[in-house]
Amino acid sequence: MADVLLVDDDKRFLDATVQLLSLLGHNVTAADSVAQARDLISKNVYTHLILDLILPDGSGLHLLEVLPAQNKTKITFITGHPSIKFIVKKLYGSNISYLIKPIDLQQLESLFEVNTPVPAKPDSSNNLHFNYLIGESAPMKYLYEMIERVAATKANVLLLGESGVGKEMVAEAIHYASQAEGRYVAANCGAFSRELINSELFGHEKGAFTGATHRKTGVFEQANKGTLFLDEITEMPLDLQPNLLRALETQKVTRLGATTSVDVECRVVSATNRTEQDIAVSGCLREDLYFRLAVFPIYIPPLRTRKEDIPLLVQYFLAGFNQEYGGEISINDISMKRLMDYDWPGNVRELRHAIHRAYIMADQHQKLLVLPENLTSPFSKIAHQHQAGIRVGKTVEEVERELIESTLEHFDGDKKQAADILGISLKTLYNRLNSYGNVEL
Amino acid sequence: MDGEKNRFVHALRNPLNTISINAELGKLTLERTGDIRKAISIFDTILVECQQCGHVLESLQDTRFTHVNSGGSESDEQ
Numbered sequence: 001m002a003d004v005l006l007v008d009d010d011k012r013f014l015d016a017t018v019q020l021l022s023l024l025g026h027n028v029t030a031a032d033s034v035a036q037a038r039d040l041i042s043k044n045v046y047t048h049l050i051l052d053l054i055l056p057d058g059s060g061l062h063l064l065e066v067l068p069a070q071n072k073t074k075i076t077f078i079t080g081h082p083s084i085k086f087i088v089k090k091l092y093g094s095n096i097s098y099l100i101k102p103i104d105l106q107q108l109e110s111l112f113e114v115n116t117p118v119p120a121k122p123d124s125s126n127n128l129h130f131n132y133l134i135g136e137s138a139p140m141k142y143l144y145e146m147i148e149r150v151a152a153t154k155a156n157v158l159l160l161g162e163s164g165v166g167k168e169m170v171a172e173a174i175h176y177a178s179q180a181e182g183r184y185v186a187a188n189c190g191a192f193s194r195e196l197i198n199s200e201l202f203g204h205e206k207g208a209f210t211g212a213t214h215r216k217t218g219v220f221e222q223a224n225k226g227t228l229f230l231d232e233i234t235e236m237p238l239d240l241q242p243n244l245l246r247a248l249e250t251q252k253v254t255r256l257g258a259t260t261s262v263d264v265e266c267r268v269v270s271a272t273n274r275t276e277q278d279i280a281v282s283g284c285l286r287e288d289l290y291f292r293l294a295v296f297p298i299y300i301p302p303l304r305t306r307k308e309d310i311p312l313l314v315q316y317f318l319a320g321f322n323q324e325y326g327g328e329i330s331i332n333d334i335s336m337k338r339l340m341d342y343d344w345p346g347n348v349r350e351l352r353h354a355i356h357r358a359y360i361m362a363d364q365h366q367k368l369l370v371l372p373e374n375l376t377s378p379f380s381k382i383a384h385q386h387q388a389g390i391r392v393g394k395t396v397e398e399v400e401r402e403l404i405e406s407t408l409e410h411f412d413g414d415k416k417q418a419a420d421i422l423g424i425s426l427k428t429l430y431n432r433l434n435s436y437g438n439v440e441l
Numbered sequence: 442m443d444g445e446k447n448r449f450v451h452a453l454r455n456p457l458n459t460i461s462i463n464a465e466l467g468k469l470t471l472e473r474t475g476d477i478r479k480a481i482s483i484f485d486t487i488l489v490e491c492q493q494c495g496h497v498l499e500s501l502q503d504t505r506f507t508h509v510n511s512g513g514s515e516s517d518e519q
Contacts, residue, residue: 080458
């Protein structure tokens with residue numbers, strides 16, 4: 001028995017198909033607009049989504065964006081034009097089915113047949129924790145425990161972690177674990193323009209300012225009874241932070257131009273890639289706001305501290321790309337070892353990009369991923385240099401030595417490349433190494 | 442002509458779709474539940490949709506499409 005959401009604005013078709021699917025033994029919910037379907041998807045889990053492509057308030061394609069990442073819902077589009085099939089397939093991959101009008105029983109029943117699954121996919125999706133997270137390492141198990149604890153409360157969470165560790169994934173996992181009634185809404189405080197930040201957060205009434213042609217609800221209201229994820233919270237202008245503080249303290253927001261306030265009850269999960277120390281020293285976040293947001297701080301571990309999770313992540317990404325592109329590419333032990341040896345300063349995001357790139361370059365005969373000769377990206381070199389760590393108390397000589405040694409290590413001991421990147425002659429590099437006692441020249 | 446043709450195709454495909462799905466529903470209703478009253482209301486829906494198709498076909502008959510012949514000159518238009 002399947003849980004089906006059927007979305008179509010043709011009332012007669014909708015009624016008959018609901019009855020037909022019910023007679024076939026399925027649970028069916030009907031919606032006649034994108035808005036109604038969006039609302040239902042946010043509150044329920046469906047095994048099948050059958051969608052009209054063109055609806056009065058938008059395209060059925062918009063609903064794909066609402067589905068949680070790695071969602072297993074089977075998507076089917078109803079279309080009158082077989083040609084649309086190819087366009088949508090190009091845009092959204094092959095994991096989508098189609099019903100071509102006029103639809104008969106055979107077509108409908110075929111949607112619910114249990115097909116042989118794509119290899120590797122079931123295993124990889126079983127590894128998901130809280131529907132979003134992958135990893136069985138000790139740091140991740142600790143993270144899962146923290147998520148479970150905080151999900152049982154209404155506390156606000158501050159996610160701390162380097163760039164690319166998956167802060168948004170953790171935010172969604174917290175929302176998932178909370179089983180909140182409302183929606184998950186994400187907003188990036190670093191992406192809002194200074195002029196519009198209040199309107200984005202709290203909404204505005206029609207005519208509140210030049211260009212406000214419609215009433216708009218802000219992200220706080222949208223996330224009512226749910227979870228509001230505020231990414232890059234430390235990038236929010238300091239003088240605008242009191243407004244956010246007030247909303248958190250009073251649990252009320254007032255749309256720009258409005259005379260009355262609206263009650264909002266949502267968990268705020270905020271995130272930053274700065275360290276707590278950096279937040280305190282740089283003063284980028286008001287202290288009172290910090291304490292409101294960081295009732296429960298969660299630190300997300302960088303990938304280099306949980307390298308045993310790399311194979312799981314690689315297999316997961318690979319299964320996703322295989323499904324998306326309809327391929328059967330795998331990875332050999334040598335490539336996997338190289339991936340595990342690398343430090344991934346850009347964390348899981350960098351790993352995913354590397355797998356995607358290697359997938360595009362894959363050897364189609366042997367059906368194997370082909371990694372580039374050098375895994376490092378320009379960003380990772382910068383991160384490496386930062387990692388060398390200049391701190392007060394070190395001598396110039398120590399810093400120079402650390403810089404030279406880490407550069408050499410980065411280039412696997414290639415002195416020519418290290419000298420080039422350091423901007424010194426090969427002779428100078430040898431002289432320095434001599435003075436350190438690194439005699440294996 | 443393409444736009445005009447597509448409009449008719451669309452106007453026919455939707456009622457045909459409703460007819461198809463209701464015919465399947467009628468069959469299944471009789472097979473599984475034997476509910477005659479329900480089946481009659483389903484047939485009524487099918488008849489309404491058939492009439493809809495009839496209207497579309499009538500308007501199609503009254504329409505003279507724009508033809509573009511090989512020489513590129515246009516003939517009549519509705």
